[in-house]
Amino acid sequence: MNEISEDIKKDLKDQPKFQDDIGSKNQDHHSFELGKQSFLKKIQHFLHGNPTIVPVIILILSVIGFGFLAGGKFFSAFNLSLIVQQVTIVGILAAAQTLIILTAGIDLSVAAMMVLASVFMGKLSVEMGMPTLPAIIVGMVAGVLTGAFNGLLVTRLRLPPFIVTLGTWNIFFALVIFFTGSQSIRSSDIEIQAPLLHFWGERINLGGFVFTYGAFLMIGIFVFLWFLLNKTAWGRHVYAIGDDKEAAELSGIRTDRMLVSIYAVAGLVIGIGAWVSIGRVGSVSPTSFYEGNLDSITAVVIGGTSLFGGRGTIIGSLFGALIVGVFSSGLSIAGLDVLWQRFALGCLIIIAVGIDQWIRKVSN
């Protein structure tokens, strides 16, 4: 016994105070070669602390790159505003997708949810004579309910989100075909019966730049979600669940309830997107946005949000969507075949996830 307490006393003497240790503000004061940190390591740390910087750099580089490649045509006010118009829908879907991916989930059904909601809006107002605004609200509620349905399946049945949404993607798509009989609701009919459905497709000219109202709404959605994620407890809990679900549970977060609410909020965003999509496309087509599911995931991943959850910013996904838009536009103006656009996007995805993996190593 004596021996032990002697030991401990010696211990105490030998050990510097914890305060000295904890006092260094440097992030890896406990690593051995503080001063000799390599340049690469510094970049890694910097990116780790500022995850949005990668998509911003890629966006700037790709704009400059395509400016050279495609010439003045790319930089024309018309083309730049066209890019923004084109990414509106994928951007809104990516905003919803970001919420899900931040929880370490994935949602393969976002586009199918959106088309289903737009079918409700179109069917009810154009073909069944419901006033337009209530029809729009029904469509948005359909978005919330389908989102919550995904969330319930994920939390109650404890199935992986990938499988749940792979299933619901098909279910929602089948419902769309069932409700529409594979028939589109024509743009001209909408214009006569329910012009309000086209509201977000209307254009405004700002010194040569033509924007749809929908583009502003998309920006609004991103700003709103930014506040939600960063300034409210709900938002901090989204990150906590994605980061470490068990820890979140032990910290007193009711994780299942939170997850359902996250899927429902994503559903609401998608429901709003459904209204915007009618304005963008003009008609309500059961087969539109078939690639929207994967495009939204692409935008989120390129935007620097980690597929493993807990890391990323909502604004990054906006940049991600813009990068995809810039790539498609630039490559097509430069006269490259569509197949090379796909090729380039594929490379981008792999590079983005590779960078994410590398940045995540910092914490170990």
Added chain:
Amino acid sequence: MDPVLIAKSVSKKYGTVVALDNADLELYPGEVLGVIGDNGAGKSTLIKVLCGAVIPDGGEILLDGKKVTFTSPIEARTLGIETVYQNLALSPALSITDNMFLGREIRQKGFLGKFFRFLDSKAMADEARKRLSDLGLLTIQNINQLVETLSGGQRQGVAVARATSFGTKVVIMDEPTAALGVKESRRVLELISEVRARGIPIILISHNMPHVFEVADRIHIHRLGTRLCVIDPKKHEMSDAVAFMTGAKEPPKPN
């Protein structure tokens, strides 16, 4: 003095495996109660029952003499029992402040807080800084630093600060030094003494005999799902404790 927390003949079975067999435990005000036992003795199940993570099959728990039942850790927390889990239950990607207030954030006063549920980041940062400085950890300079950028000992410090900020009745620490180096373990032991000095009783579960013998006022020895005996670390050697724990020696008769 009456015990703050009492477990009375608590039982828990997992299938045919008996994890707790009428186990008892008493925690008195202002003390550090060490809990030791061999692997599989049921001490972690006992602790999980006390912090609400496991619902016992039988027996009862009394807090301040009143019978309580927990169905989740949240309920135990609201009654003032805080736990520092072995894995700390921190979110590495969130800041120190975020972690300290996870699940009980402070909202802004007035309109913004009430209707938009905006967080009062400043109040939380100030409070977190105060809590850490109370425990002598003030020197963490940036309270909004991400937890993953902290060392193991610092993380432990944050988890302990969180538990003691809100744990008004009891703080339970599960293997707080298991993942730490010598220097950081030392600091955690000092933290335990500081928390005790503030009058909050602590249950310390550890495999590390020297650590338990250093800080515990009494040592509860768990064996085969139940309490074997409680010893005074000043009157017994560590080798005795190990002998009781493994069944090599008869335990002392309780007085």
